[in-house]
Amino acid sequence: MASLDDLKKRxxxxxxTQKITKAMKMVAAAKLKRAQESAEKGRPYSEKMNNVIxxxxxxxxxxxxxxKLLSGTGKDKIHLCVVMTSDRGLCGGFxxxxxxxAKTYFGEILKEGKELKIITVGSKGNDQxxxxxxxxxxxxxxxxxxxxANYFDAEKVGGIIIEKFxxxxxxxxxxxxxxxxxxxxxxxxxxxxxxxNTESEDENKLEDSYEFEPDEDEILNxxxxxxxxxxxxxxxxxxxxxxxxxxxxxxxxxxxNAGEMVDKLTIQYNRSRQAAITKxxxxxxxxxxxx
Amino acid sequence: MxxxxxVEIVNPEASFLSKEDVTEVIVPAFEGEMGILKDHISIxxxxxxxxxxxxxxxxEHKFYVEDGIFEFKDNNLSVLTSSxxxxxxxxxxxxxxLIKVAEEEASKxxxxxxxxxxxxxxxxxxxxxx
Numbered sequence: 001m002a003s004l005d006d007l008k009k010r011x012x013x014x015x016x017t018q019k020i021t022k023a024m025k026m027v028a029a030a031k032l033k034r035a036q037e038s039a040e041k042g043r044p045y046s047e048k049m050n051n052v053i054x055x056x057x058x059x060x061x062x063x064x065x066x067x068k069l070l071s072g073t074g075k076d077k078i079h080l081c082v083v084m085t086s087d088r089g090l091c092g093g094f095x096x097x098x099x100x101x102a103k104t105y106f107g108e109i110l111k112e113g114k115e116l117k118i119i120t121v122g123s124k125g126n127d128q129x130x131x132x133x134x135x136x137x138x139x140x141x142x143x144x145x146x147x148x149a150n151y152f153d154a155e156k157v158g159g160i161i162i163e164k165f166x167x168x169x170x171x172x173x174x175x176x177x178x179x180x181x182x183x184x185x186x187x188x189x190x191x192x193x194x195x196x197n198t199e200s201e202d203e204n205k206l207e208d209s210y211e212f213e214p215d216e217d218e219i220l221n222x223x224x225x226x227x228x229x230x231x232x233x234x235x236x237x238x239x240x241x242x243x244x245x246x247x248x249x250x251x252x253x254x255x256x257n258a259g260e261m262v263d264k265l266t267i268q269y270n271r272s273r274q275a276a277i278t279k280x281x282x283x284x285x286x287x288x289x290x291x
Numbered sequence: 292m293x294x295x296x297x298v299e300i301v302n303p304e305a306s307f308l309s310k311e312d313v314t315e316v317i318v319p320a321f322e323g324e325m326g327i328l329k330d331h332i333s334i335x336x337x338x339x340x341x342x343x344x345x346x347x348x349x350x351e352h353k354f355y356v357e358d359g360i361f362e363f364k365d366n367n368l369s370v371l372t373s374s375x376x377x378x379x380x381x382x383x384x385x386x387x388x389l390i391k392v393a394e395e396e397a398s399k400x401x402x403x404x405x406x407x408x409x410x411x412x413x414x415x416x417x418x419x420x421x
Contacts, residue, residue, distance in 0.1 A: 045302065048301060049371055052362050150304070210362075213322055214322060219335060222337050223337070226360075230303060
């Protein structure tokens with residue numbers, strides 16, 4: 001059995017770990033509030049954008065001439081997957097959930113004999129994927145320096161994707177991110193952004209005709225690249241809220257575990273101290289008796 | 292009968308402005324400035340760099356926008372833009388900075404005609420503000 005001194009050291013060490021996890025939980029909680037707020041504030045923009053695009057794509061009479069970003073290249077050979085993860089660890093299953101979802105998808109694509117290309121956003125995803133899919137990763141983007149998710153970063157990612165699409169480096173683009181549901185639940189999502197999913201959720205909402213100026217095609221050409229950045233921005237916002245939520249609950253658990261451990265160790269410490277005292281007493285008593 | 296309609300300006304980060312008592316909005320649409328009054332036909336178009344003016348009963352409000360789209364429907368005007376500045380609040384130094392960035396961009400060789408047109412437009416508007 002460990003000596004009294006060892007036990008004491010362990011208790012102190014667990015206690016200081018608990019302090020750290022507790023502090024991290026508080027920080028995450030404060031950040032979560034902000035991230036959640038900005039995720040909520042960002043929603044109207046992406047929703048409106050989506051609406052306008054839906055209306056536009058319904059207004060397009062000739063699907064054949066529609067911009068490629070909307071209708072796709074017509075092929076289904078090369079898949080580009082954008083895996084969005086965090087830059088920091090210690091957030092429970094946050095990153096692994098996305099990676100798991102992405103890996104299942106990768107498996108399917110490769111089984112069908114299609115080509116796979118990966119862009120990772122956030123360094124944690126890159127770390128987890130590079131062993132198995134290292135040769136498939138064509139780009140790794142990280143925003144370690146930006147404090148919050150901002151639109152400027154999203155535009156950068158969007159720009160890279162569009163540039164690659166125009167060079168016909170891929171046919172279908174899917175983004176992976178965690179959707180924030182609440183603090184303890186984050187749902188990993190796979191969302192296809194090229195070609196755009198234009199099936200509207202409620203069909204009966206289809207709008208009356210619009211006037212377009214200039215014509216639909218030109219507006220769409222202008223709008224679709226923006227929409228990609230918007231979707232990525234939305235994913236980034238959801239991701240950052242989810243990350244903080246996941247970290248908060250992970251740290252909460254860690255704090256609780258540390259507490260339990262401290263309790264257990266204290267009991268063990270007290271027992272062995274008592275055992276030592278009893279032992280000494282017995283020695284004294286039996287020494288006295290033998291006289 | 293009231294002549295007012297609703298305007299909402301959103302940027303990616305938040306809802307920028309929302310007003311219920313708007314009588315007229317002048318938007319810098321791609322093919323020229325356009326005044327929008329109540330009961331305008333449903334329209335979608337995109338913006339070029341310019342001044343967006345909102346008239347309300349209590350006065351007018353001006354904004355500088357760089358790009359974006361707008362949609363008018365059922366007496367609801369939604370403007371989606373990623374760069375919008377309140378003219379009252381924008382600082383001189385910020386303005387100068389925007390001009391500098393725009394001019395740098397304009398001096399590049401490899402841009403197409405459409406973006407050149409937009410950039411020239413942007414510089415012109417920004418200079419007029421100065």
